[in-house]
Every structure is written in structure tokens, then in C-alpha cells.
Amino acid sequence: MTDIWQSAMDHAVALARKAGQVVRDAVGDAQKEAVMVKSSSIDLVTQTDQKVEKLIIQSVKEKFPTHCFIGEESVAAGEVCVLTDSPTWIIDPIDGTTNFVHTFPFVAISIGFSVNKQVEFGVVYSCLQDQMYTARRGKGAFCNGRPLRVSHEKDIRQAIIATEFGSNRDPGVVDKVFSSLKRVVSIPVHGVRGAGSAAINMCLVASGCVEAYYEIGIHVWDIAAGSLIVSEAGGVLMDVDGGLLDLMSRRVLAANNQSVAEHLAKEIDAFRVRRDDAAS
Numbered sequence: 001m002t003d004i005w006q007s008a009m010d011h012a013v014a015l016a017r018k019a020g021q022v023v024r025d026a027v028g029d030a031q032k033e034a035v036m037v038k039s040s041s042i043d044l045v046t047q048t049d050q051k052v053e054k055l056i057i058q059s060v061k062e063k064f065p066t067h068c069f070i071g072e073e074s075v076a077a078g079e080v081c082v083l084t085d086s087p088t089w090i091i092d093p094i095d096g097t098t099n100f101v102h103t104f105p106f107v108a109i110s111i112g113f114s115v116n117k118q119v120e121f122g123v124v125y126s127c128l129q130d131q132m133y134t135a136r137r138g139k140g141a142f143c144n145g146r147p148l149r150v151s152h153e154k155d156i157r158q159a160i161i162a163t164e165f166g167s168n169r170d171p172g173v174v175d176k177v178f179s180s181l182k183r184v185v186s187i188p189v190h191g192v193r194g195a196g197s198a199a200i201n202m203c204l205v206a207s208g209c210v211e212a213y214y215e216i217g218i219h220v221w222d223i224a225a226g227s228l229i230v231s232e233a234g235g236v237l238m239d240v241d242g243g244l245l246d247l248m249s250r251r252v253l254a255a256n257n258q259s260v261a262e263h264l265a266k267e268i269d270a271f272r273v274r275r276d277d278a279a280s
């Protein structure tokens with residue numbers, strides 16, 4: 001049976017590769033680039049983020065003129081951020097802009113594609129590592145064409161957990177982030193890591209390198225593609241409170257299996273943040 005979204009997915013992979021070249025060409029010069037700030041002094045954006053998002057959206061518009069977009073830098077420029085049932089490209093042109101600015105080598109282009117609010121395919125290109133992660137709903141997840149499978153570990157005490165400190169440094173939020181982290185470290189788990197990119201953290205879960213990843217404060221463009229890559233690699237997704245994942249809620253927990261996920265959810269202070277689709 002023909003896959004109606006195959007040509008869109010092929011286009012996404014080609015665009016991610018092209019965008020990755022733009023990012024690789026710029027990374028050495030990133031420190032010379034004007035680094036601008038968005039929601040806070042540590043929420044960074046560069047001209048390369050904006051250039052890559054334009055490149056992707058322009059090309060998709062030419063090929064699929066009826067499709068919709070949620071793009072990180074377009075939303076920052078005032079576009080609405082609402083996930084509808086229409087075919088929608090959900091784009092993070094550089095996930096890991098802080099890494100990009102500092103030449104820390106985990107920088108991804110993340111492209112998710114949803115229809116009826118369900119992610120149909122996800123593409124995450126870790127461009128400095130030249131690792132192309134892809135997933136098509138119902139057809140598995142791959143890295144550079146090699147099938148991905150989550151870790152078999154069932155005991156969270158034998159696990160590595162990925163998380164991030166986030167870009168909200170309000171003292172009350174920092175307290176909550178650290179109290180969760182203290183509980184997780186004290187389970188005790190084998191270790192805690194963070195790549196500085198939600199998309200890459202999710203690909204690490206899908207690859208079996210880490211058992212789980214959680215974060216509060218991410219956006220839909222950080223996790224749309226990665227969420228399908230995790231589930232197609234056999235993993236589970238949920239809200240940090242153990243409920244159903246809501247792509248717009250800015251909270252995510254991805255794990256290799258239900259038992260690790262549920263144990264982790266019990267340790268997290270699941271505070272709420274303003275939703276991506278909150279009316280502005």
C-alpha cells in the first residue's frame with residue numbers, strides 16, 4: 001500500500017540534511033554571530049536559527065502549499081502556536097542553540113509532522129555527529145538507516161536518566177527542578193546526563209543509551225519529532241505526572257518502558273507552565 005506521507009517525509013529528511021550543512025558551516029563562526037535573547041537572558045537565538053527555519057518553511061510551502069506550520073522562530077516572531085487537525089510541520093531549526101553558540105557538539109534540526117494531532121513522522125538530524133534519526137508511524141525508528149531499540153532495563157536503579165535544567169531561572173522554579181533532581185539521583189540511579197537538546201535526549205532514549213528523559217519547560221517543536229522516534233523504538237511517553245502526554249503542555253517524560261517511566265514520574269515535582277497554545 002502506498003504511504004501518502006512518504007514524499008513529505010523524504011522531503012523532511014532532505015531538508016534536515018541541507019539545514020545541517022548550513023549549521024555545520026556556521027558553527028565555527030557561531031561565537032562571532034550576533035546572539036540574541038528571547039524569553040530570558042539564557043534563551044538564545046542566532047541568525048542561523050532564523051535562516052534555517054526560513055529555508056525549511058519556504059521549501060515546504062513550495063512543495064506542499066496547503067500544509068500548516070509551527071516553527072520556533074516564527075512563533076517567536078508572533079505567529080500563533082496552535083496544533084490543529086491539518087497536516088502540520090513542527091519545526092525546531094536548531095535544537096540546542098546554546099550548544100551551537102558554545103560549539104558543544106549536540107545540535108539538532110528537528111522536524112515533526114502531524115495530522116489530526118498525531119505525529120506521522122519525525123526527523124531529528126544531529127548535524128555535528130552526522131546522525132539522521134527518523135521514524136514513520138507504525139514503521140519503526142532508525143538512525144542512519146539502522147533500526148533503533150530502547151534499553152531492556154526494567155530496574156530504574158540500573159538506569160541513566162537524561163534531563164535538563166531548563167531556561168527558567170526563577171528561584172521557585174529552580175528549587176522545584178533541583179528537588180526533583182535530588183529525588184531522582186537519590187533513587188539511586190546509575191547517572192544523570194543531559195545533551196542540551198531535547199530532541200537528542202529523546203533520540204538517546206530511542207537508541208538505548210539512556211533509559212529515560214524528562215523535562216518541564218520544553219516546547220512542542222523540541223519534542224514532536226523525538227516523541228515518535230521514542231515510541232517507534234519501543235519506548236513509552238507520558239506527562240511528568242504519569243498522565244497522558246500532551247504535546248502542547250510543555251512537559252515530557254520519555255522512557256524505555258512503563259515501569260521505569262512510572263517510577264520516575266513519582267519522583268518529579270510536576271509543576272505547571274504556560275502552555276504552548278495558551279491564548280496570548
Ligand SMILES: O=P(O)(O)OC[C@@]1(O)O[C@H](CO)[C@@H](O)[C@@H]1O
Pocket residue numbers: 044072092094095096097098164165166167196197198199215218222
Ligand atoms: O532553544 P532551543 O535550542 O531550540 O531548545 C531549547 C532546549 O535546547 O533547551 C532545553 C534545555 O533546557 C532543551 O531540552 C531544549 O531542547
Ligand SMILES: [Mg+2]
Pocket residue numbers: 092094095096198221222
Ligand atoms: Mg529547541
Ligand SMILES: [Mg+2]
Pocket residue numbers: 049072092093094095096097
Ligand atoms: Mg531551537
